[in-house]
Amino acid sequence: MKFTVATFYLFADLPDYEKKQPLIKEFCEDQSVFGTIILAPEGINGTISGERKNIDAALDFLRKDNRLAKLPTRLSFTNRKTFHRMRVILRSEIVTLGDPSVNPNEAVGQYVEPEDWNRLIEDPDVTLIDTRNDYEFKVGTFEGAIDPGTETFGEWPDYVKKNLNPEKHTKIAMFCTGGIRCEKASAHLLKQGFKDVFHLRGGILNYLEKIPKTESNWKGDCFVFDHRVAVKHGLEQGDYEICFGCRWPISKSDLNSPKYEPGVSCPKCADELTEDRRARLQERHKQVILAKKRNSEHIGIKPEKIKKQNHND
Known part of the structure; x- marks a missing residue:
């Protein structure tokens, strides 16, 4: 199955952003659309994935709010399920600078x-x-x-x-x-x-x-905040994976390092892992492998948390 990935953001005055959270989450889940949407008084920022018709429905739902009617969207495509759950997060900013006096609605470059x-x-x-x-x-x-x-x-x-x-x-x-x-x-x-x-x-x-x-x-490549990890020209799948030990991107050369252990560590974090954390990661990876053999998903996989940063930045 081919999945559509939609990324979008818009600075808009949304004083009622908290009320929008459950409505958006419920609609997306009903459409089997998953990913992360950030809502704040200053606007919306998100990445969602699903079948094309369901993504279109979710975007139409968002744009029914006149303040989001001109929400620009970029679409890309993948053969892999990008997200496994839907999150609608409330924040003070849709991209966190830490200075609320900076308002892109007033002036930008x-x-x-x-x-x-x-x-x-x-x-x-x-x-x-x-x-x-x-x-x-x-x-x-x-x-x-x-x-x-x-x-x-x-x-x-x-x-x-x-x-x-x-x-x-x-x-x-x-x-x-x-x-x-x-x-x-x-x-x-x-x-x-x-x-x-x-x-x-x-x-x-x-x-x-x-x-x-x-x-x-x-x-x-260009790092992205989903299962693809990175994309190339034409937004094709890149050459990077993610290290579940430290959540940093790892290259093909990193995979050949003796410090690389699938699902556990990479050259960057191998020497920093405690024995306890290493054992927990090894057990988690074993459960992931077993889940794949059963053709199911391991609930511990949270690709949308690859890096705890703002999406689409």
């Missing part, structure tokens, strides 16, 4: 279409910044991009304060997975006095979908 992105970032006067987290940067990024070295988006304001200057960095181009993080990051930079701030419309996923590999400045 200049959007750059994927077709115009290469020309912009090849400009020597442009400072190119990957606003994602460090582990995502290591999976893949644009050639010449700066890695802020952050573990969460909440560290972005501190990075800007310590490393960027409006008088020195006169043209800044930013990118993230789906565009949402850059909405806030660019709004934050404008509040700090930066003038020429640009961000990739639709994020890396939009670029990989529209720009052929032969014309691309992208290097590596």
Whole structure:
């Protein structure tokens, strides 16, 4: 069976976001649509998966709210079930910067279409910044991009304060997975006095979908928050898996390391695991294998928790 994966976000005024939670969860579950949707007073952010007709029904349901009528969506496809449960989470922000005064509805940077992105970032006067987290940067990024070295988006304001200057960095181009993080990051930079701030419309996923590999400045894969772990150009399945010991992405070369143990550890975490945790992970992996042999799903698998970060950022 082929599954459709829909990613979306929209900054919109949703003071009644708490009331929407049970309605959305119930509708999606009735449609056998699973994934994670984040609701906050500032809008909606989500990734869901299911059969195409059911995904269409779920999106239509969301758009019945006039405030979400223009909810943009990106679709991709996979042969594997991406999520196993439906979560609708309530938060104060749909992407957590930690500064509620930053409002993308008031001002954001200049959007750059994927077709115009290469020309912009090849400009020597442009400072190119990957606003994602460090582990995502290591999976893949644009050639010449700066890695802020952050573990969460909440560290972005501190990075800007310590490393960027409006008088020195006169043209800044930013990118993230789906565009949402850059909405806030660019709004934050404008509040700090930066003038020429640009961000990739639709994020890396939009670029990989529209720009052929032969014309691309992208290097590596793009980390995503579901069972696919990473995607390539054309949004095809990438070459990474996830380590259930530390939840970090692992490459094909990592799989050949003597420190790699399926379902337990990878080169990054093998030396840090306690014997107790190692034993628990080994037992969990054994149960996963037994479940596969029975052609069933192990309830402990929670791919949507691969990384406890915001989705679609």
